[in-house]
Amino acid sequence: MRNGVIAFRRDGTLALMNDEAYRIFGLKASEGDVGRPFADVLRERQEIIRVLSGAFELSHLPNRAELRLKELDRVIGYTLSQVRDDGGVPIGAVMFFKDLTQVEQVEERERLRDRLASLGEMAAGIAHELKNPLAGIEVMAGLLRRQVPDSKDAQSLLADILSEAKLANAIVVEMLEFVRPVRLQVERTDLGEVIQQSVTMAESKVNRGDIAVLTSVEPGLPMIESDHHQLSQVFTNLIANAFEAMNGKGRIMISAMTAVIEADPAFAGIHPPTPAVLIEVADDGPGIPGDLTDRIFNPFFTTKVTGTGLGLAIVRKIVDAHDGRIDVSSTPDTGTRFRVTLPVSSASGWFK
Ligand SMILES: Nc1ncnc2c1ncn2[C@@H]1O[C@H](COP(=O)(O)OP(=O)(O)OP(=O)(O)O)[C@@H](O)[C@H]1O
Numbered sequence: 001m002r003n004g005v006i007a008f009r010r011d012g013t014l015a016l017m018n019d020e021a022y023r024i025f026g027l028k029a030s031e032g033d034v035g036r037p038f039a040d041v042l043r044e045r046q047e048i049i050r051v052l053s054g055a056f057e058l059s060h061l062p063n064r065a066e067l068r069l070k071e072l073d074r075v076i077g078y079t080l081s082q083v084r085d086d087g088g089v090p091i092g093a094v095m096f097f098k099d100l101t102q103v104e105q106v107e108e109r110e111r112l113r114d115r116l117a118s119l120g121e122m123a124a125g126i127a128h129e130l131k132n133p134l135a136g137i138e139v140m141a142g143l144l145r146r147q148v149p150d151s152k153d154a155q156s157l158l159a160d161i162l163s164e165a166k167l168a169n170a171i172v173v174e175m176l177e178f179v180r181p182v183r184l185q186v187e188r189t190d191l192g193e194v195i196q197q198s199v200t201m202a203e204s205k206v207n208r209g210d211i212a213v214l215t216s217v218e219p220g221l222p223m224i225e226s227d228h229h230q231l232s233q234v235f236t237n238l239i240a241n242a243f244e245a246m247n248g249k250g251r252i253m254i255s256a257m258t259a260v261i262e263a264d265p266a267f268a269g270i271h272p273p274t275p276a277v278l279i280e281v282a283d284d285g286p287g288i289p290g291d292l293t294d295r296i297f298n299p300f301f302t303t304k305v306t307g308t309g310l311g312l313a314i315v316r317k318i319v320d321a322h323d324g325r326i327d328v329s330s331t332p333d334t335g336t337r338f339r340v341t342l343p344v345s346s347a348s349g350w351f352k
């Protein structure tokens with residue numbers, strides 16, 4: 001990762017600012033920048049001006065401090081030091097900095113992964129322990145049903161017991177599915193086919209009612225290297241969520257098109273963007289309240305009475321295993337749009 005450098009003289013005029021600095025600050029270099037007051041050149045970045053302005057006032061200059069550039073949604077790590085002449089008089093200052101945004105995102109992902117790993121072990125243990133007693137309940141309720149063929153009340157109670165036990169079992173199976181490490185069986189996959197199957201599977205899980213489902217697959221969309229079965233699960237979960245949110249009416253638009261995944265900004269220009277496909281699942285349902293969008297991918301986060309909250313956690317896990325990206329944008333009352341970007345061929349091998 002390259003460093004940004006910015007240097008200025010005691011009188012506040014800019015002495016140097018390298019390309020990386022312009023890039024990180026999201027500014028365009030222009031001819032006369034050097035020699036102009038830095039506060040002028042950086043006027044769109046007030047946070048930086050504030051830091052630089054303190055260069056001659058603070059007795060202790062920050063070494064390895066962090067600064068969040070709110071408008072750019074970027075974090076930089078920086079060191080600020082004075083430049084002195086032979087007599088020790090400050091004649092200028094220089095700031096070295098790095099774009100930490102990517103680093104922060106990676107760390108965040110790692111923290112999440114660790115948390116999920118220990119949570120996963122626990123959940124796997126519990127799920128495993130629950131499987132046997134649940135199977136016992138099912139079998140015994142079935143036996144009892146045969147012993148009281150004539151009692152209507154008992155039959156209906158036993159039917160309830162059986163269906164509740166089945167529901168509990170389904171949760172256990174889903175939980176085990178979630179905690180199991182993803183192992184991809186990669187094959188050349190036709191996304192049009194995956195989408196079609198996912199619609200059918202979502203319909204069998206959730207009542208579709210009068211919801212219209214429109215799909216549009218860009219002609220000539222490349223086949224991708226992926227795990228067909230697991231990708232179907234991704235789109236089944238997204239479509240099932242939309243069905244559940246929309247309550248039997250409205251429209252879901254599923255579209256697939258060619259796209260690219262941009263390289264890490266620090267390497268842009270060195271690594272070309274990766275060829276990819278983008279699949280969007282957009283509904284015109286009630287949307288997700290803004291304060292919840294950060295949490296919907298968390299395991300066990302649900303707003304539904306009978307939900308386990310694992311659907312999107314599994315989705316994210318599978319997309320990650322494909323080196324893909326997923327994001328969501330949602331406006332209350334207008335709808336929700338999930339965007340899944342998958343590389344045409346996965347860089348990091350076939351098994352994870
Ligand atoms: N298309 C959507 N529209 C509105 N809200 C949504 C949509 N998709 C997901 N959500 C919200 O995200 C939450 C989490 O979804 P997720 O699929 O992880 O769990 P769930 O559907 O509640 O349960 P499960 O999928 O395990 O049965 C949902 O409870 C719902 O509040």
Ligand SMILES: [Mg+2]
Nearest residue numbers: 237241311312
């Ligand atoms: Mg769901």
